[in-house]
Amino acid sequence: MITEDSRLLKGMKEEDNASFKAVYDKYAKALFFYAHNIIKDRAVCEDIIQEVFISLWSKRKSNTITSLKPYLFQAVKYQIFNHFRNNKFSKEDLTRLNIIDVSMNVSQKLEYSELDQIIRDYVAKLPKRCRHIFVLSRYQHKSNKEIAEELEISVQAVKNQISKALAFLRSNLQLEDAVFLCLVLLH
Structure with a gap:
């Protein structure tokens, strides 16, 4: 059975900008709220979502994504880990997370x-x-x-x-x- 997400992924591989826009429209808001529940900084969350979608588009021809929604949420999760690894923690971050090193080696x-x-x-x-x-x-x-x-x-x-x-x-x-x-x- 071909799902809407499968169709959109196929369209992206064929360089269909409308398919990419449809994926963005479908998931960007939910991904933003997911990130914002963890990182209470709107600008950082917007950057994370932008990075995820830039990566999705740049890897569109070689991707082997079988399930789009979990893939996107996983990508946001790793961007959040990277943010915490690469930036100094604010006092609020330290309180929420009680400092966890998620360097992910x-x-x-x-x-x-x-x-x-x-x-x-x-x-x-x-x-x-x-x-x-x-x-x-x-x-x-x-x-x-x-x-x-x-x-x-x-x-x-x-x-x-x-x-x-x-x-x-x-x-x-x-x-x-x-x-x-x-x-x-x-x-």
Whole structure:
């Protein structure tokens, strides 16, 4: 089945500017809000989103993207890591993140991957409905409202299930608060 995103990616490979604009229009706002929830600086977030889309366009012919939305959110996440790695932290950043060095060298990428797999294993142990809602929220980057509409439940029910999932993960993973926060928020 050919999805709209697959069609747009194909159009970009064929140098169709309209396809690129459609991808931008579809995802830029959500990516900006995702970045802004972590970095409370509008200009920095705009630069991050611009970098992600510049990279997407410049690599359009060689990309092997199979799922556009997760790819874009992952790209923003790495741009955020790079921002924190390359810039001095503001006092507000230090308070929010409790300073985490995410330099992402090969060893750290491996550690991150291992920790990510551990988290995914625990997510798999959540009750079915709770797991489904958590995955929609953290891995598919859907808003509480979108999840509520999709599952035909209240936004409060979504919030309750996400809180339940986070409490389960926190109690089982026993990670420092800052590390846990980054892993859960940046997914």
